[in-house]
Amino acid sequence: MSTVELPTATVPREPKQGRGPLRLGRFVLPVYTWLVILYTVIPIVLMIVYSFNQAPSGRMTFQWLGFTTQWYQHVFQIPDLTNALVNSLIVAGSSSLISAIIGTPLAIALARYRYLGRNVTEGVIFTNIAAPSVVVGASLLSLFITLNLNRGLVTIIIAHVSFCIAFVAIVVRARIVGLDRSIEKAAYDLGATPWVAFQKVLLPLIMPGIIAGMLLAFAMSIDDFIITSFVAGQTLTFPLWVYGAVKVGIPPQVFVMGTLIFLIGVVLALVNVFMQRRRA
Amino acid sequence: MSSVRARIAPYLLSFPGWFWLGLFFLLPIITVLSVALQTGNPDTGYTFTWHWSEFSTVLSNYNGELVRSFIYGGISTLAAFVIAYPMAYWIAFHGGLHKSTYLFIILLPFFVSFVIRTLAWQFLLSDNGIVLGSLKSIGLLPQSTHVLSTPFAVIAGLTYNALPYMVLPLYVAIEKIDRRVVRAAGDLYASGVQAFFRVILPLSSAGIFAGFLLVFVTNVGDYVNASILGGPGTTMIGNVIQNSYLENLDYPTASALSSILMVLLLFVIWLYARVFGTEAVEEAVA
Numbered sequence: 113m114s115t116v117e118l119p120t121a122t123v124p125r126e127p128k129q130g131r132g133p134l135r136l137g138r139f140v141l142p143v144y145t146w147l148v149i150l151y152t153v154i155p156i157v158l159m160i161v162y163s164f165n166q167a168p169s170g171r172m173t174f175q176w177l178g179f180t181t182q183w184y185q186h187v188f189q190i191p192d193l194t195n196a197l198v199n200s201l202i203v204a205g206s207s208s209l210i211s212a213i214i215g216t217p218l219a220i221a222l223a224r225y226r227y228l229g230r231n232v233t234e235g236v237i238f239t240n241i242a243a244p245s246v247v248v249g250a251s252l253l254s255l256f257i258t259l260n261l262n263r264g265l266v267t268i269i270i271a272h273v274s275f276c277i278a279f280v281a282i283v284v285r286a287r288i289v290g291l292d293r294s295i296e297k298a299a300y301d302l303g304a305t306p307w308v309a310f311q312k313v314l315l316p317l318i319m320p321g322i323i324a325g326m327l328l329a330f331a332m333s334i335d336d337f338i339i340t341s342f343v344a345g346q347t348l349t350f351p352l353w354v355y356g357a358v359k360v361g362i363p364p365q366v367f368v369m370g371t372l373i374f375l376i377g378v379v380l381a382l383v384n385v386f387m388q389r390r391r392a
Numbered sequence: 393m394s395s396v397r398a399r400i401a402p403y404l405l406s407f408p409g410w411f412w413l414g415l416f417f418l419l420p421i422i423t424v425l426s427v428a429l430q431t432g433n434p435d436t437g438y439t440f441t442w443h444w445s446e447f448s449t450v451l452s453n454y455n456g457e458l459v460r461s462f463i464y465g466g467i468s469t470l471a472a473f474v475i476a477y478p479m480a481y482w483i484a485f486h487g488g489l490h491k492s493t494y495l496f497i498i499l500l501p502f503f504v505s506f507v508i509r510t511l512a513w514q515f516l517l518s519d520n521g522i523v524l525g526s527l528k529s530i531g532l533l534p535q536s537t538h539v540l541s542t543p544f545a546v547i548a549g550l551t552y553n554a555l556p557y558m559v560l561p562l563y564v565a566i567e568k569i570d571r572r573v574v575r576a577a578g579d580l581y582a583s584g585v586q587a588f589f590r591v592i593l594p595l596s597s598a599g600i601f602a603g604f605l606l607v608f609v610t611n612v613g614d615y616v617n618a619s620i621l622g623g624p625g626t627t628m629i630g631n632v633i634q635n636s637y638l639e640n641l642d643y644p645t646a647s648a649l650s651s652i653l654m655v656l657l658l659f660v661i662w663l664y665a666r667v668f669g670t671e672a673v674e675e676a677v678a
Contacts, residue, residue: 131485131486132481132482132484132485132486132574132588132592133574133577133578133582133584133587133588133591133592134481134584134585134588135584136478141478141479141481141482141486142482142486144478144479144482145478145479145482145483145494148475148476148479148498148555149494149497149498151552152497152498152500152501152555152556153497153500154512154516155501155504155508155509155512155513155516155552156500156501156504156509156512158512158515158516158522159504159508159512162515172515174515174518174520174521174522174525213408214408214409214412215409217404217405217406217408217409218405218406218408218409220405221401221402221403221405221406222406224402225398225401225402225405227399227402227403229403229406230402233406233409233410234670235665235670236413236417236418237413238661238665238670238673238674239658239661239665240413240417241673241674242605242606242609242661242664242673243417243609243654243657243658243661244609244610244612244613244653244654244657245610245613245614246613246614246615246629246630246633246634246650246653247421247424247613247650247653247654247657248417248420250424250633250637250646250647250650251420251421251423251424251650251654252416252420253637254420254423254424254643254647255416255419255420255423257643258423270416271416273412273416274412274413274416274417277409277412277413278413281409282674306397306401331502331503334505335502335505335506337505337506337507337616338613338614338615338616338630341634341638342634342637342638350505351505351506351507354505354507354508354511355507355616355620358511358514358620362511366508367508370504370505370508373503373504373505374503374504377502377503378500378503381496381503385492385496
């Protein structure tokens with residue numbers, strides 16, 4: 113779900129001095145919340161800490177053997193793993209771009225027009241978001257087999273776009289619905305053609321939404337395992353490579369890459385939140 | 393804008409989306425159903441024979457896995473709800489200026505690959521790992537205790553991975569509750585507990601159902617937790633589908649199974665959309 117837009121999406125309403133009615137809110141619930149947060153971050157902390165663990169055999173162990181930064185110096189030492197990471201980046205980059213190009217007009221149609229088929233479109237988008245990955249992956253594989261399509265990067269990108277469009281459309285639509293329509297009307301009154309009005313007025317205004325949608329799509333694509341596992345053929349993405357290595361032992365580079373992806377993701381999300389705040 | 397243009401505009405705008413989703417989302421689902429009705433094997437090819445018996449065959453062969461998936465999915469959804477609700481409540485009502493910060497921390501797992509997160513739990517729960525190893529060495533647990541390969545490990549993994557998906561819709565729903573209604577309950581002499589159960593809980597029901605839908609559907613179809621944290625006794629329907637597609641190349645079985653799963657879950661999704669509408673899920677996304 114949206115990792116980046118939600119905090120700014122809440123509409124300011126009447127001041128929220130009204131606290132909850134439960135007395136637990138003063139002591140028990142904050143302690144509880146922090147315990148759950150602890151539970152949430154334990155695996156993340158483990159990943160980061162163990163990316164600095166020594167591993168003489170080149171495989172991760174749960175014993176702490178001493179601090180080292182050598183895995184950071186040799187992140188790209190395993191060619192297959194590096195290749196898988198590059199594949200993941202290619203797939204995430206292209207599928208977030210394609211789904212933005214397809215999803216944005218869809219969002220405009222849904223937000224600005226009442227038309228026959230609108231409800232069906234809504235229904236398809238909703239089903240697409242709620243549909244279980246196994247079913248989506250398995251049915252795409254069936255289609256590719258029926259069409260005799262060779263599986264690889266292209267089929268992975270096709271699959272990823274088909275689960276990202278809906279998310280981009282919903283995030284962008286939320287942005288459009290919140291816009292003041294009079295700005296666009298003013299453009300028409302001043303003689304702008306629909307294309308000029310779109311390009312000079314609407315597009316810049318909804319850009320933050322499009323960027324947020326693309327970031328969400330990128331994050332979902334780079335993390336997807338189940339759907340990808342069905343449509344990848346012999347091509348490996350980062351999650352597929354890691355999954356394949358579970359049985360033989362995980363090289364420390366996996367945790368290093370995981371940590372780097374995590375840090376980049378967090379920084380991008382914070383930058384995005386900050387930019388949206390400044391524009392708002 | 394001319395009126396003709398205004399009338400065709402939404403169709404032009406949504407055409408690329410329709411094209412893509414029609415070709416790569418709706419059509420494949422129909423294809424699966426048709427493959428399930430075909431007979432043959434990978435060498436001789438498949439022919440369409442309206443082979444309904446495939447469905448009863450796989451149902452009798454794999455009903456254990458199917459039932460288990462729905463049980464694991466149900467328990468983990470309920471567990472995620474019980475863990476998430478008090479937290480979502482506290483953040484929405486008492487988070488003050490730091491609401492966004494709390495939410496951001498809870499969403500942090502999204503920035504770590506799903507497979508790596510699950511792998512981290514394998515590390516944590518392994519027999520001599522950080523948790524069990526230390527509990528055993530101070531004598532709190534007998535040496536023979538193990539967690540991995542048990543249903544508990546799989547359900548715990550499913551619950552963990554579901555948590556952010558549950559917290560988000562709950563938080564959005566609770567945050568939207570008009571504080572004046574809550575105050576009114578107090579003015580009418582409702583106790584804190586009464587106000588919670590008779591006002592806040594019902595008013596957040598949209599978020600509750602949205603969270604249940606998202607998590608339940610995801611978890612019933614999951615196979616990563618079962619294969620990394622589970623053992624031979626915890627196989628879920630997702631594992632069977634993945635195996636028959638990718639290892640055994642038994643497409644009719646795989647298609648029949650995914651059709652069954654699809655029909656069951658699409659029914660849940662359809663029922664949900666009918667009764668509650670689609671807003672709560674979409675708000676949680678945006």
